[in-house]
Amino acid sequence: MTTLLITHPASAQHATPAGHPERAERIRAVEQVLEAERFSDLVRIAAPRGGLDLVTLCHPAEFAEAIIAAAPASGLVQIDADTLMSPGTVEAALRGVGAAALAVDEVMTGKATNAFCAMRPPGHHAESVKAMGFCFFNNAAIAARHAQKAHGAERVAIVDWDVHHGNGTQEIFWDDGSVLYASTHEMPLYPGTGALSDRGTQGTIVNAPLSAGDGSDAFRDAFESALLPRIDDFAPDLIIISAGFDAHWRDPLANINLVEEDFAWATRKLMAIAERRSKGRLVSILEGGYDLEALSKSTAVHVAALMGG
Template sequence: MTTLYVSHPSALDHAMPEGHPERADRIRAVERALEDERFAGLLRGQAPKAEPSVPTLVHPVPYVQALIEASPTDGYVQIDGDTLLSPGTIEAALRGVGGAVHAIDAVMAGECANAFVAMRPPGHHAERMTAMGFCVFNNAAIAARHAREAHGASRVAIVDWDVHHGNGTQDIFWDDRAVMYASTHEMPLFPGTGTTSERGNHDTIVNVPLRAGDDGPVFREAFEAGILRRLDAFAPDLIIISAGFDAHHLDPLGHVELTEADFGWATRRLMELAHRHAGGRVVSVLEGGYSLKGLGLSVAAHVDALMGR
């Protein structure tokens, strides 16, 4: 099974102040994990830089233009309490978008079975008109819309297991019949959204909240009953994973007690569903994960599963 790994050195240039959890060392931890000899069979590609028009698949033109114009030549521009622009942010963000779109193109064309895109900043908190929660452009949402418009995908599922709810992705697809957004996440926790009653205008939003202290068995039961059954009924022809790894028990920003084995299990279960409905097509994009050790272990388990192990 051929897996494409997509990244780019610009992900390191999205600089954050000392002590900020969304730091360049996250990408270094991913790279170290995937240097292991068992990943020698990965296809490796660099994320192309998307044109500024590409984020407008889900974000209005004025939003994209305002962020580009706000980009500093030195120092930082504060978007909110957690989200900043540095001189390298827009380049990294556009390559994050480009990497996600490139992965969609490769998987839809049959050039690889599946793909993992490791870029930063992450994306799932970015709403149509609001950058927040470390996120600038919503990579997973842009990838889903690109799959629909460029490749004719009729039903796309986005599965988000980040410990924080992907309010941005939910906002973007609230009124979209053709995209199902399904999320497990800790509640209560930032950003405060993601209750089971938030279902979208066409019942295509699926929220399965977890509580602080929930462990692997609780997560697996919730994932099976709350998400996989709904996805099976939806029968997507592409699955996109918002792959945040901050529900790992080592992570400093969450309180869910998962291990890397749980992420491997969830990946395999989604792959089984993708083989049933989507010709095996899966594209995964990195979201959170702020323990460097937990992130490295989790990425290795996730990519192992993508590679069919």
């Protein structure tokens, strides 16, 4: 089993104001924990810069060009109440797109069994024509479309366990029967989407909302009863994980009480489906996670599981 780790220094150059939860220290914490000896077998690659040809798989060119043009030469520009751009934001976001596409390329061609993209800013709140929730371009959605366009994948499953619902991914694939979007998340919570009744026009949206205070049992039950059977029945050619670690009990932005082992368990469950349905092919993309200790420890068990540990 070969696990690929894709990173780039540009991730730390996307600056946010003091006190902002989506900060450069997040990526440094992830990179530091993955330097441990247990991860020495990771194949490490620098993320290429994704071009507009990739971004426009899910976002109109006018939107992408407007985001790029909005980047300041200095200081910060506010996109919405939560989402800001610095001079390094566009490069970081495009490297995130490039990382997602490269991960798909390596996994779909059999050069790696699976891959983890340790990049920021995150992407799953980015809708087709709206940057929001710390996100600019939807890396997971772009990865799915790239797998279809470049590698002939007929069906792709995106599994999102970030504590905040991936409204952008749901919106992009609402009418698409070739991409399954399956999510556990806290409700009510930002961004307010992800109701159990949201199924998309093709029945390929699967939401399993959790309530504030829920912990491991509720999370695992949601996976076992609602998500895993649908993913297995969908028989995807590739599984993509929107891997947010903010459902951890330490995280300051939510109220779900998961522990690190829950993420390892979910990883192994999805890997088992990937083995049955998609030749083991799985790509994981970092989303949220705002307590540095919880983020680093959760990332460590996730990546260890991807490596077969």
